[in-house]
Amino acid sequence: MDALFGRKVFFKCENFQKVGAFKARGALNALLNLPANSGDVVTHSSGNHGAALAWAARKLGKTAYVICPTNASRFKRDAIERYGGTIVDCGPAIPQRETALQSFLQESDATFVPPYDHVDIIAGQGTATLELLEEVPNVTEIWVPIGGGGLASGTVVAANGRCAVVGSEPELARDAHDSLGSGRRLPALPPESIADGLLSSLGLLNFEILHRAHVPVRLVSEDEIRAATVLIWQTLKVVIEPSSAVPVAAALKDDVSSKEAIAIILSGGNVVPNLSV
Amino acid sequence: MDALFGRKVFFKCENFQKVGAFKARGALNALLNLPANSGDVVTHSSGNHGAALAWAARKLGKTAYVICPTNASRFKRDAIERYGGTIVDCGPAIPQRETALQSFLQESDATFVPPYDHVDIIAGQGTATLELLEEVPNVTEIWVPIGGGGLASGTVVAANGRCAVVGSEPELARDAHDSLGSGRRLPALPPESIADGLLSSLGLLNFEILHRAHVPVRLVSEDEIRAATVLIWQTLKVVIEPSSAVPVAAALKDDVSSKEAIAIILSGGNVVPNLSV
Numbered sequence: 001m002d003a004l005f006g007r008k009v010f011f012k013c014e015n016f017q018k019v020g021a022f023k024a025r026g027a028l029n030a031l032l033n034l035p036a037n038s039g040d041v042v043t044h045s046s047g048n049h050g051a052a053l054a055w056a057a058r059k060l061g062k063t064a065y066v067i068c069p070t071n072a073s074r075f076k077r078d079a080i081e082r083y084g085g086t087i088v089d090c091g092p093a094i095p096q097r098e099t100a101l102q103s104f105l106q107e108s109d110a111t112f113v114p115p116y117d118h119v120d121i122i123a124g125q126g127t128a129t130l131e132l133l134e135e136v137p138n139v140t141e142i143w144v145p146i147g148g149g150g151l152a153s154g155t156v157v158a159a160n161g162r163c164a165v166v167g168s169e170p171e172l173a174r175d176a177h178d179s180l181g182s183g184r185r186l187p188a189l190p191p192e193s194i195a196d197g198l199l200s201s202l203g204l205l206n207f208e209i210l211h212r213a214h215v216p217v218r219l220v221s222e223d224e225i226r227a228a229t230v231l232i233w234q235t236l237k238v239v240i241e242p243s244s245a246v247p248v249a250a251a252l253k254d255d256v257s258s259k260e261a262i263a264i265i266l267s268g269g270n271v272v273p274n275l276s277v
Numbered sequence: 278m279d280a281l282f283g284r285k286v287f288f289k290c291e292n293f294q295k296v297g298a299f300k301a302r303g304a305l306n307a308l309l310n311l312p313a314n315s316g317d318v319v320t321h322s323s324g325n326h327g328a329a330l331a332w333a334a335r336k337l338g339k340t341a342y343v344i345c346p347t348n349a350s351r352f353k354r355d356a357i358e359r360y361g362g363t364i365v366d367c368g369p370a371i372p373q374r375e376t377a378l379q380s381f382l383q384e385s386d387a388t389f390v391p392p393y394d395h396v397d398i399i400a401g402q403g404t405a406t407l408e409l410l411e412e413v414p415n416v417t418e419i420w421v422p423i424g425g426g427g428l429a430s431g432t433v434v435a436a437n438g439r440c441a442v443v444g445s446e447p448e449l450a451r452d453a454h455d456s457l458g459s460g461r462r463l464p465a466l467p468p469e470s471i472a473d474g475l476l477s478s479l480g481l482l483n484f485e486i487l488h489r490a491h492v493p494v495r496l497v498s499e500d501e502i503r504a505a506t507v508l509i510w511q512t513l514k515v516v517i518e519p520s521s522a523v524p525v526a527a528a529l530k531d532d533v534s535s536k537e538a539i540a541i542i543l544s545g546g547n548v549v550p551n552l553s554v
Contacts, residue, residue, distance in 0.1 A: 015514045075511075229552055234352075237292045237516040237546035269514035273550030275506055 001235060005251060008261035010139060012132045015240050015269025019083065021197075022128050022151055022267050023052035023115075029124030030113050031056045040065065042110040044090070044097040047076030048197060048268055049115035054085025065110060067100045073196060075272050094188065094201065116150030117203030125154030132263055133162060140260040141166050143247035145267055146176040146217060147198035149206025155265070156213045167210065167217040168250035170195045170225060176202045177217040180210055194222055197243030197268065218250035225249055232266070233273065241271035278512060282528060285538035287416060289409045292517050292546025296360065298474075299405050299428055299544050300329035300392075306401030307390050308333045317342065319387040321367070321374040324353030325474060325545055326392035331362025342387060344377045350473060352549050371465065371478070393427030394480030402431030409540055410439060417537040418443050420524035422544055423453040423494060424475035426483025432542070433490045444487065444494040445527035447472045447502060453479045454494040457487055471499055474520030474545065495527035502526055509543070510550065518548035 002008050014022035027049065031041065042065040043053050050066035057064035064085040068077060069092040080087055090100035105112060114121065128151070129142060142159060146152045146167040156165050169177050170193035179186045185207045191199035202210070220228075228249035229242050244266045251264060279285050291299035304326065308318065319342040320330050327343035334341035341362040345354060346369040357364055367377035382389060391398065405428070406419060419436060423429045423444040433442050446454050447470035456463045462484045468476035479487075497505075505526035506519050517525075521543045528541060 020514060226552055230549065233516050234549055237297060239510050239514040239516060239550075242552070272507065272511055273516075273552060275503055275519070275548075275550060 005262075006256040007259050009251070010132070010136050010261065010263040011236065012128055012263060012265045013238060014128055014265060014267050015238060015244065019048065019051045019055045019079065020268055020270045021048040021052065022125055022265070023048040024055060025127050026116075026121035026124035026150055026154070027052035027056040027113065028059070029127075030118060030120040031060050031062070033120045034111060038111050040108070040110040041113045042067065042101070042104055042108065043113050043115060044068070044101050045115050046072040046196065046199070047079075048270060050085060051076065051079040051083050051270075053113055054080050054083035058084040065104065065108070067097055067104060069097065076270055079270060092191075114203075116148030116200070117205050119205065121150050122154045122157060122205065122209070125151045126158030128265060129155045129158035132265070133159065136261070136263060138261060139163055139263040140258065141262040143168060143251050143262060143264045145169070145195070145198055145243050145246040146202065146210075147243070148200040149176060149202045149210060151265065151267060152215065153206040153209035156209050156215060165213065165215050166247070166250070167215050168247040169217055169219055170198060170246060171219045171221055173198050174219055176210070177219055179207060180215065180217055183211065193225070195225055195243040195246050197241065198246060218254070220246055220249040220253070224253070228252060238266070239269045239271065239273065240266050241268050244268055282539075283533040284536050286528070287409070287413045287538065287540040288513065289405055289540060289542045290515060291405055291542060291544050292515060292521065296325065296328045296332045296356065297545055297547045298325040298329065299402055299542070300325040301332060302404050303393075303398035303401035303427055303431070304329035304333040304390065305336070306404075307395060307397040308337050308339070310397045311388060315388050317385070317387040318390045319378070319381055319385065320344065320390050320392060321378050322392055323349040323473065323476070324356075325547060327362060328353065328356040328360050328547075330390055331357050331360035335361040342381065342385070344374055344381060346374065353547055356547060391480075393425030393477070394482050396482065398427050399431045399434060399482065399486070402428045403435030405542060406432045406435035409542070410436065413538070413540060415538060416440055416540040417535065418539040420445060420528050420539060420541045422446070422472070422475055422520050422523040423479065423487075424520070425477035426453060426479045426487060428542065428544060429492065430483040430486035433486050433492060442490065442492050443524070443527070444492050445524040446494055446496055447475060447523060448496045448498055450475050451496055453487070454496055456484060457492065457494055460488065470502070472502055472520040472523050474518065475523060495531070497523055497526040497530075501530070505529060515543070516546045516548065516550065517543050518545050521545055
């Protein structure tokens with residue numbers, strides 16, 4: 001891998017994290033920071049955050065309701081239920097999620113735990129970087145994918161200037177790239193990328209953190225995402241989902257000016273590869 | 278996984294080994310035990326042993342020639358060449374390999390390093406078990422797949438009575454099962470199983486070691502192998518090849534009479550899952 005990337009590369013394997021993605025960190029941190037008398041929780045999620053909230057809620061004796069688009073991957077919907085969450089169906093468009101959430105909150109006293117635009121979520125996701133920098137303190141850059149921006153902003157906060165943070169997005173879901181480039185938050189494009197964890201609009205707090213830190217965002221094509229996914233399966237022998245391959249693809253085509261070591265956070269592994277050999 | 282298996286299960290991940298399979302151990306040990314003045318080496322292999330010999334030979338400044346069936350998986354042929362080995366084509370049937378090897382040896386002074394029926398190969402493969410028992414000394418059984426029997430017999434030798442060894446085979450490649458059951462070595466069936474690392478006939482020395490140790494052999498169907506492969510990908514997030522899923526499938530349907538911990542050796546990860554999400 002070092003030869004392929006032109007420099008030493010470390011991988012933080014969040015696909016091995018509980019629920020198969022870094023999202024377990026933020027969800028658990030958010031629940032641990034709720035007032036002691038708070039009850040059940042609710043969120044909207046097309047996947048990993050929903051499963052993470054279900055997992056964290058069960059650990060703390062709560063129920064998690066997850067407003068989930070009907071077109072979310074079967075694998076991710078199953079995971080929400082396997083961890084004890086209750087799915088509330090909604091339509092695939094982002095405004096439909098919001099409407100479904102508002103209706104739910106009017107009829108329930110559950111607490112809303114947002115997927116990324118929240119200080120406790122961001123702080124939780126940052127713990128991946130605290131562990132990473134404890135193990136390999138000398139990396140000069142940490143590469144992350146950007147969806148809503150929870151992982152990316154948590155990485156910025158946790159790195160705290162010790163190294164640079166480089167964001168990455170699919171060309172088909174480039175709202176963070178365009179928002180940070182123009183200095184104002186633009187809505188997400190209609191969801192199309194194979195990187196199904198990166199279709200959300202950048203959150204407000206996330207935007208502010210990334211903007212202030214001047215985090216660059218590299219874009220990759222769908223073909224580059226597919227190739228990088230298979231490369232990691234084949235070479236590292238670990239299963240990652242396509243969203244996790246976005247920073248891999250971006251770093252692979254980076255013009256390497258420095259030979260210093262970098263790290264890539266492999267954000268999750270919730271995908272079912274086909275067996276056809 | 279513990280809940281699925283009905284007891285505590287540890288996995289020895291030889292898919293993370295050099296060349297993506299336990300075969301690196303035996304090949305390196307065999308080459309380190311050659312006389313100091315020996316030159317290049319040759320073997321026949323449909324895959325992992327060939328890549329392992331190429332890798333070990335390059336480390337020691339030798340060239341490895343690998344007699345390889347033309348129908349071997351593209352992935353495994355590529356690996357042999359990537360590690361610096363030279364492929365010599367032969368036909369798919371086992372007698373064709375033997376003939377090709379004999380012709381090669383007549384025209385070359387390379388030393389033949391067999392894939393499994395050799396004391397140094399067996400001892401090398403056994404080092405996986407030495408590491409495993411150092412980390413988890415309390416397992417009562419180690420489950421392994423059986424092809425030529427190098428891994429299984431190495432496991433018996435290395436375990437040295439500290440725990441039981443349970444073998445496993447595809448129903449479509451059950452020669453070890455039938456040989457050990459009848460007490461005489463029977464030839465392999467025509468190769469058909471998806472578990473392409475387990476199509477060889479049990480070696481003579483391997484047979485003797487397994488027979489003396491009364492190693493039982495459990496059989497699994499092709500569907501069970503496929504399901505176990507995907508289960509490991511999905512749950513452990515590690516890439517294994519179908520041959521490695523054979524002991525997983527066998528242990529999954531085992532009548533568990535004891536709650537004691539077991540270990541399964543995941544023998545390799547050289548497969549390319551399809552990305553179709």
